[in-house]
Amino acid sequence: MTQILKHFAALLVAALPLGLTHAAVYQEPAEFVNESFHGKPPASSALWLTPELKKQMEEILGHPPTGMRVRYWHDQERTTWVMDEIGKELPITTGIVINKDTIERVRVLIFRESRGWEVRHDFFTDQFRGAGMNGKGSLDRNIDGISGATLSVRAVEKLARVALLLDQTIKRKQ
Amino acid sequence: MHKHLWTWHRRLGALIAIIVIFLCISGIALNHTEGLKLDQRHVQADWLLDWYGIDAPSEAWSVQVNETRIVLLGDHLYADDTLIAAPYSTLHGAGWNGEMIAIAAGAEMLLLTPELTLVERMTVSDGLPADIQAVGSDSENRIAVLTTEGQWIADRQLLGWEPAEEITDIQWLPTPVQTTEQIDGIREHYRERILNWERVFLDIHSGRILGSAGPILMDLVALMLLGLSASGLWLWSRRVR
Incomplete structure (x- = not known):
């Protein structure tokens, strides 16, 4: 019996990296950035996270942000962000374009989870178009969820809010 | 009845x-x-991990940078005994530019402070050259990478990269070696991250x-x-x- 359980554990261990490395790439992040600036992307910049900004991000994400700086692309009024957030167990890579303080475009670029991939569809991501931040740090509109994809929906919505927050931070610095 | x-x-x-x-x-x-x-x-009870027959790999890839030992055990990347990130299939090398430790693993470059706090995970979409084979530095302590497309050098803040074919003073740092020594603590940590209570x-x-x-x-x-x-x-x- 112990032998059978060991086989089961071996399968579990073997499946773990497989699960972690399996990813559906809907669009390469570099291609998304390129597309966002009509084929002429500016050089990337980095926003260093102050303790205050980290705290604000933590309030949105529900956990401290990973890393001490966030990379972005900035040209006139438009900023583009490519960020990761875990849905249930694995990071969802999402590209977000902010133009004049509102969201111009959201696109799920790489999806690694086994469930919740429906968030990649336009019917979901189009809801973010034109959304801005209200005074309470939330989106100024309701985003309809997708049954069976609650955690993925939540992750993408959090990233949209973080992108708006970071965009505002950059604009304030200018 | x-x-x-x-x-x-x-x-x-x-x-x-x-x-x-x-x-x-x-x-x-x-x-x-x-x-x-x-x-x-994650389950940390040895008897339960033993019951499932879960064990950590016995060998790891290791490279020394500055005073920090970078170890890739399985697909987990550690700096000294601290788990930095996962999953990575390969460890290409690591360098130090006087401010940050730069670790090339998988298709990414991870930047750490000397206190081993993660600064950023750079990918190709951030301008990182693809197919890194080795990490080095020049006489000004700028981080360089050798790729299948040639050699590249980063700016001081590691924000951008440019071709560096004409730079001749790049010293390529030692490549990672396979090891079984001094990885017991990391192996224990690795084992305790496999099985969750769900x-x-x-x-x-x-x-x-x-x-x-x-x-x-x-x-x-x-x-x-x-x-x-x-x-x-x-x-x-x-x-x-």
Whole structure:
């Protein structure tokens, strides 16, 4: 019996990296950035996270942000962000374009989870178009969820809010 | 008949009571997986990890940079004994530019402070050259990488990269070597991150914690519960009459 359980554990261990490395790439992040600036992307910049900004991000994400700086692309009024957030167990890579303080475009670029991939569809991501931040740090509109994809929906919505927050931070610095 | 059934009803109830208790506890726990964060809590009990036959790889890839030892064990990347990130299939090398440690692993470059705090995970979309084979630095301590497309050098803040074919003073740093030494602490940490409590409760609930016989046992328990329900209802109806 112990032998059978060991086989089961071996399968579990073997499946773990497989699960972690399996990813559906809907669009390469570099291609998304390129597309966002009509084929002429500016050089990337980095926003260093102050303790205050980290705290604000933590309030949105529900956990401290990973890393001490966030990379972005900035040209006139438009900023583009490519960020990761875990849905249930694995990071969802999402590209977000902010133009004049509102969201111009959201696109799920790489999806690694086994469930919740429906968030990649336009019917979901189009809801973010034109959304801005209200005074309470939330989106100024309701985003309809997708049954069976609650955690993925939540992750993408959090990233949209973080992108708006970071965009505002950059604009304030200018 | 009535007395005979009553005796068997009691015996059957006592027999499966313990399993029903486990079923109830595991069922309640699984209903609240998210709230209890069972999927994020990892089993650290050696006996349970041993029961599952879980072990860490015996060999790791290691490279020394500054005073920090970078280790890739399985797909987990460690700096000294601190887990930095996962998953990575290869460790290409690591360098130090006087401010940050730069580790090339998989298709990424990870930047750490000297205190081993993660600054950033750079990818190709951030301008990182693809197919890194080695890490080096020039006389100004700028980080360089050797790729299949040639050699590249980063600016001081490691924000951008440019071709560096004409730079001749790049020193390529030692490539990672396979090791089995001084990785016991990391191996223990690795082992304790494989199994989460959601998996354990799922296995308890389905019986798989006992191996392939477990689900059959649970099927028998389910049949016994059906029998108990039927006999209980019958005995109750007789008493009402």
